[in-house]
Amino acid sequence: MRHLLTGILTSALVLINTLVCMIPLMVFALLKLLIPIAGFKVFCFEAVRSIAATWISLNILIFRYLTPTYWDIRGQQVLNRQESLLVISNHQTWVDIPALMVAIHGKAPFFTFFLKRELIWVPLLGLAWWALEYPFMRRHSKTQLEKNPQLRGQDLDITRKACDRLNGRPVSLVNYLEGTRFTSAKHQQQQSPYQYLLKPKSGGVAFTLNAMNNQLVHYLDITLVYFDEQPPTFWNLLSGKVKRVIIDIQKQPIPKAMMKGDYQQDPVFRANFQAWINQLWQAKDQRITRLRQDFM
Structure with missing residues (x-):
């Protein structure tokens, strides 16, 4: 029973933290998408990263004080x-x-993670990862690659574009x-x-x-x-x-x-x-x- 109650309380606080941080994060992400001014886009991206960093810090505190x-x-x-x-x-x-x-x-x-493309559909977190410009990689089977050899270069192209955005940061x-x-x-x-x-x-x-x-x-x-x-x-x-x-x-x-x-x-x-x-x-x-x- 103690573990169940701990899990419910910890999950609730992590969810609340996620919802509260997600609102301003999405606002800056949309502003970055809609206003294509280079300096403003950099400002919005840094704001998104700052909000995400706050979310991580609060989750660390939740784990520290609620779990052993x-x-x-x-x-x-x-x-x-x-x-x-x-x-x-x-x-x-x-x-x-x-x-x-x-x-x-x-x-x-x-942090920047290279993620499987399927993870973009994870509720809330998928949107956050998109806003943080995490590269989403496609995973192709050997059969798919044999039928379509051009697919081999897709992940390399995604990696190249991601690294171009990260240069200097x-x-x-x-x-x-x-x-x-x-x-x-x-x-x-x-x-x-x-x-x-x-x-x-x-x-x-x-x-x-x-x-x-x-x-x-x-x-x-x-x-x-x-x-x-x-x-x-x-x-x-x-x-x-x-x-x-x-x-x-x-x-x-x-x-x-x-x-x-x-x-x-x-x-x-x-x-x-x-x-x-x-x-x-x-x-x-x-x-x-x-x-x-x-x-x-």
Whole structure:
């Protein structure tokens, strides 16, 4: 009963916070759409980001005072809100996103996520993500790509346009290299060589680094580990059932050789980039093994 009441109260406050913040956010988003003056559009976009940042801050306070979750934040946390960062994290559950916000919100630039196009239909949040100019990526099956090879370039075009808009703006560019949430079934299907991770996809990161024109100099390697054997659901978090989350943060320089190169056309650069990502992923898998020992 206690968990049910906690979940209802936490959900209600998060919903109220969302509704209250959504109204001014949508006003500025529509003004930005309707008044095509460059300086005014920048002002409206910054207003939207400021409102979204307030929404995140209030949600963090709600979780802090209504739920017992201990956010065990470790590693290097000396961050600069004016320095753009590539954020790389493992992905297991919707709780990953609030964990990320608790760890670096207010310490690093505002987040930008690359989202699946289907998420634009999420009530309220889909509108907010659209207003924040988050790029919505299409996911095509192998069969679709074989029938329509021209579809292969769509995500790259979306990424290029998104990076063009972000150039000159401090941003934390979040990329989940696995491309989907980890499950045992997906892990077995992929025959992943990693114990706790799916195989990483490196092409999108390579293209993003290239398109950002050296604006990204460092990356945050974030590793999330949960107390329970199975990753918690978002309701578990809202209802106070998530006891502890380890959030390990490592700030590292992006190798200069990885910042520029033609991932699609240059096989040497592609092999080197994949080797770098695989090495990073192997180290993360080993880090998860060590961090999980703290729960034993």
